[in-house]
Amino acid sequence: MKESSARIIRLAEYKEPDYWIKNTQLVIRIFDGYTEVSSELTMVKNARVDGLPTLVLDGVEQTIKQLHFDDTEISQYQYSDDKLTVQPVAEEFIFKAVTRIDPENNTSLEGLYKSGSMYCTQCEAEGFRKITFYLDRPDVMATFTTRIEADKASFPTLLANGNPIDEGELENGRHFATWQDPFVKPAYLFAAVAGDLVRKDDSFTTCSGREISLRIFAEPRNAHKTDFALDSLKRSMKWDEKRYGREYDLDIFMIVASDFFNMGAMENKGLNIFNSAAVLANQETSSDDRFERIEAIVAHEYFHNWSGNRVTCRDWFQLSLKEGFTVYRDAHFTSDMHDATVKRIKDARFLKTVQFPEDSGPNAHPVKPQEYQEINNFYTVTIYEKGAEVVGMINTLIGEDLFRKGSDLYFERFDGCAATTDDFVACMQEVSGYDFTQFKRWYTQAGTPTVVVSQHYDAEQQQYQLSFSQSQKPTPGQSEKLPMVIPVKMALLNAQGDELAIDCDADFNQQTQVLTLTEAQTTVTFSGVSEQPYASLFRDFSAPVRVEFELSEAELLLLASKDKNAYNRFDAVQKIYLDTLIAMIKNGDNQTPSLVLDVVRASLADNALSPAIKSLMLALPSYQLLVDSLQQKVDADALVAARQAMKQSIANSFKAEWAELTLSLQSEQAYQFNAEQAGRRELQALTLSYWAETGDAAALDFAKALYQQANNQTDRLNGLKAVLDNGSDALVSDLLDDFYQRWHEDTQMVETWLLLQASAKGVTIDTIKALMQHEAFDITNPNKVRSVLAGFMNNFTSYHQKDFSGYDFIAQRIIQLDAINPQVAARFVTALENWKVFSGQRAEAMKQALQSIADSQGRSPDVSEKVEKALA
Numbered sequence: 001m002k003e004s005s006a007r008i009i010r011l012a013e014y015k016e017p018d019y020w021i022k023n024t025q026l027v028i029r030i031f032d033g034y035t036e037v038s039s040e041l042t043m044v045k046n047a048r049v050d051g052l053p054t055l056v057l058d059g060v061e062q063t064i065k066q067l068h069f070d071d072t073e074i075s076q077y078q079y080s081d082d083k084l085t086v087q088p089v090a091e092e093f094i095f096k097a098v099t100r101i102d103p104e105n106n107t108s109l110e111g112l113y114k115s116g117s118m119y120c121t122q123c124e125a126e127g128f129r130k131i132t133f134y135l136d137r138p139d140v141m142a143t144f145t146t147r148i149e150a151d152k153a154s155f156p157t158l159l160a161n162g163n164p165i166d167e168g169e170l171e172n173g174r175h176f177a178t179w180q181d182p183f184v185k186p187a188y189l190f191a192a193v194a195g196d197l198v199r200k201d202d203s204f205t206t207c208s209g210r211e212i213s214l215r216i217f218a219e220p221r222n223a224h225k226t227d228f229a230l231d232s233l234k235r236s237m238k239w240d241e242k243r244y245g246r247e248y249d250l251d252i253f254m255i256v257a258s259d260f261f262n263m264g265a266m267e268n269k270g271l272n273i274f275n276s277a278a279v280l281a282n283q284e285t286s287s288d289d290r291f292e293r294i295e296a297i298v299a300h301e302y303f304h305n306w307s308g309n310r311v312t313c314r315d316w317f318q319l320s321l322k323e324g325f326t327v328y329r330d331a332h333f334t335s336d337m338h339d340a341t342v343k344r345i346k347d348a349r350f351l352k353t354v355q356f357p358e359d360s361g362p363n364a365h366p367v368k369p370q371e372y373q374e375i376n377n378f379y380t381v382t383i384y385e386k387g388a389e390v391v392g393m394i395n396t397l398i399g400e401d402l403f404r405k406g407s408d409l410y411f412e413r414f415d416g417c418a419a420t421t422d423d424f425v426a427c428m429q430e431v432s433g434y435d436f437t438q439f440k441r442w443y444t445q446a447g448t449p450t451v452v453v454s455q456h457y458d459a460e461q462q463q464y465q466l467s468f469s470q471s472q473k474p475t476p477g478q479s480e481k482l483p484m485v486i487p488v489k490m491a492l493l494n495a496q497g498d499e500l501a502i503d504c505d506a507d508f509n510q511q512t513q514v515l516t517l518t519e520a521q522t523t524v525t526f527s528g529v530s531e532q533p534y535a536s537l538f539r540d541f542s543a544p545v546r547v548e549f550e551l552s553e554a555e556l557l558l559l560a561s562k563d564k565n566a567y568n569r570f571d572a573v574q575k576i577y578l579d580t581l582i583a584m585i586k587n588g589d590n591q592t593p594s595l596v597l598d599v600v601r602a603s604l605a606d607n608a609l610s611p612a613i614k615s616l617m618l619a620l621p622s623y624q625l626l627v628d629s630l631q632q633k634v635d636a637d638a639l640v641a642a643r644q645a646m647k648q649s650i651a652n653s654f655k656a657e658w659a660e661l662t663l664s665l666q667s668e669q670a671y672q673f674n675a676e677q678a679g680r681r682e683l684q685a686l687t688l689s690y691w692a693e694t695g696d697a698a699a700l701d702f703a704k705a706l707y708q709q710a711n712n713q714t715d716r717l718n719g720l721k722a723v724l725d726n727g728s729d730a731l732v733s734d735l736l737d738d739f740y741q742r743w744h745e746d747t748q749m750v751e752t753w754l755l756l757q758a759s760a761k762g763v764t765i766d767t768i769k770a771l772m773q774h775e776a777f778d779i780t781n782p783n784k785v786r787s788v789l790a791g792f793m794n795n796f797t798s799y800h801q802k803d804f805s806g807y808d809f810i811a812q813r814i815i816q817l818d819a820i821n822p823q824v825a826a827r828f829v830t831a832l833e834n835w836k837v838f839s840g841q842r843a844e845a846m847k848q849a850l851q852s853i854a855d856s857q858g859r860s861p862d863v864s865e866k867v868e869k870a871l872a
């Protein structure tokens with residue numbers, strides 16, 4: 001492993017490559033113990049470059065057997081620091097290489113690796129260089145032909161991108177298959193698979209009447225879990241035609257499920273490879289959340305066929321071009337399939353809980369970063385989710401119709417090209433005439449803006465004023481911040497919650513109800529306002545900003561009960577919880593005030609609320625969200641005490657209601673995953689957790705029965721979680737043993753079983769250590785590692801336990817994991833990097849844990865970059 005050489009890649013230094021690759025022919029010969037890769041790259045010098053520069057190809061851990069230019073062996077070459085340097089003698093040539101690689105020992109899960117019994121690839125971002133020498137950068141796009149050879153009995157299924165063009169038998173029980181991809185693509189979209197897989201087929205007829213063959217491949221024991229993904233795929237294909245006019249292009253679309261995978265899934269052209277956990281599902285083993293997540297990921301990867309593959313990224317600084325846009329697209333898809341408000345609430349909550357902290361921490365970076373050391377570290381919530389918010393704001397500013405026109409133009413103009421975020425915005429500007437110059441600061445400025453709002457009502461003049469002032473704290477490398485374009489979707493309400501007509505002196509769009517802020521300070525005067533109005537601002541979370549707006553109890557209660565914008569109603573309720581908790585923490589007083597109980601009572605009683613929204617409104621903000629909202633040094637112990645006290649008090653104040661609701665939400669309906677049923681189950685999980693919190697033995701009996709009698713995973717988990725949090729040790733271990741007995745042969749269930757324990761209330765490091773020793777655990781498997789370690793790190797009260805021992809434990813695990821899988825190890829550094837938000841010795845302990853990683857030997861560039869930034 002390399003020590004950090006702190007090689008920094010800068011956007012400002014982007015230049016086109018000296019050579020292009022037009023066509024790539026690969027032969028991958030898989031043998032037991034090694035794999036031989038032959039490549040023939042048809043190359044041509046970049047016409048804009050003078051002379052005949054040396055050719056510098058990327059290649060990692062390549063054992064060179066032969067190198068040729070056309071038919072001439074290359075005798076002079078240099079291979080060091082993952083670069084092969086050779087001197088071409090003509091402007092057009094075929095570069096040929098035969099190399100050996102070692103997929104069996106490739107635990108990084110990048111390049112070609114062994115996943116259980118099969119071989120598969122992962123090339124984004126820079127994995128292809130682990131397969132063969134290449135110009136491994138997204139602006140180098142080629143057509144590919146791939147031939148795979150392997151033992152036929154062990155690996156009957158051989159797949160690569162595109163269409164199958166040939167197959168046949170070879171000597172010694174081996175066989176081959178050849179695939180051709182007619183669409184140009186960068187190497188990061190390459191994929192190949194060899195395995196003994198079961199295939200599930202379906203088909204889809206496109207809008208122009210072409211019949212596409214859909215195929216999902218899984219290991220035989222998982223064959224019964226592919227239907228839901230196939231169905232999601234068909235719905236995604238239809239939706240993309242309808243909403244974006246995007247038709248699928250190849251004749252075949254394939255998905256392969258892999259048990260060993262660093263991320264959720266990968267959009268390789270025509271051959272998506274998925275983490276098994278992100279594709280395999282059925283009612284018995286997958287909860288509603290999981291169904292929703294799988295549907296969204298299937299859609300996301302499918303949508304990449306246009307936003308990512310047909311139009312790709314020029315360089316990795318443009319990563320959000322494909323990811324932000326595609327997340328935006330899949331969110332819209334989920335909204336259309338289910339409940340738009342619920343989706344928006346969950347997305348906004350996720351952004352505030354995970355992205356806001358990133359954006360105020362040492363790894364804060366713009367949606368379009370200026371530099372990086374290790375690109376793997378930039379697959380972040382900022383690039384993905386904040387990037388999606390930025391795309392969403394473009395839609396908000398120009399409206400749905402023009403946005404669609406802009407996206408049509410973008411796909412048409414850049415089809416087959418490697419584009420930039422500027423190209424995307426330019427299309428939106430061209431179709432709308434809207435000047436996005438200032439708006440583009442959302443791509444270049446890191447950090448979350450804070451908008452402070454104040455109001456003034458003048459009864460005599462019948463005028464109402466809102467003053468907005470926006471500001472941004474410095475982020476690493478960016479001390480000066482300029483004002484942003486902030487769309488504020490808003491309404492003024494009267495005391496009945498009705499919306500008033502708006503007549504104001506500012507940039508307010510009557511049609512979309514959006515007020516646009518562009519200055520550091522903006523004062524808006526509304527005329528003809530005959531009574532003191534209630535301001536409903538940032539409806540539907542119209543901008544990813546922090547809002548500070550002091551409201552009276554009466555105002556908050558009105559918004560919480562009468563705002564017609566369901567997102568803002570939810571937000572007002574959350575604000576009541578959050579402000580109260582923050583006051584409790586600051587005052588060291590853990591009495592829950594009546595305001596909170598009033599809000600809970602009102603939400604409980606409101607029969608117009610859907611169960612899904614009700615459950616969102618009744619749930620207290622997470623510890624993580626509280627930490628971020630405090631905006632001061634956090635005393636974690638005080639925070640835990642306050643939230644637990646509030647939860648207790650809400651539980652005890654409405655004990656009868658929790659019991660009654662829990663029972664009434666029980667249903668005889670046959671299980672189906674849909675928004676309505678999922679909402680009911682979600683509310684029941686919540687009411688049950690409050691009920692169980694009261695210590696009522698009947699609640700635990702109910703939870704136990706729910707677990708035992710469940711015919712679906714959602715009910716089973718809801719029952720089990722209530723027992724885990726409140727049941728006796730004996731009952732807890734009974735049910736956990738039962739779970740493992742029944743499901744230990746199902747990988748997804750085992751992952752869930754590990755996660756449940758790691759995230760259970762009061763889990764100790766000893767339990768975590770025991771889980772890591774369990775036969776079900778495998779440190780080379782990212783899903784298992786995430787179940788246990790991420791489960792623990794997200795378990796706030798256990799990870800941040802009073803003796804601080806969680807930090808050093810995690811630091812040691814990061815060091816251990818870094819030697820196996822740097823990409824996954826580096827992600828866990830996130831759990832230490834925000835040490836500065838905590839107070840006193842806790843912060844010191846976290847910092848020391850980071851320091852121990854920094855002092856360890858043989859760190860990967862991935863981990864080094866994150867640790868060094870966190871300590872800087």
Ligand code: PHE
Nearest residue numbers: 124125263264265266267379
């Ligand atoms: N591009 C993948 C996605 O967003 C994510 C991914 C990145 C997967 C890197 C693997 C490696 O869908």
Ligand code: ZN
Nearest residue numbers: 300304323326
């Ligand atoms: Zn993606």
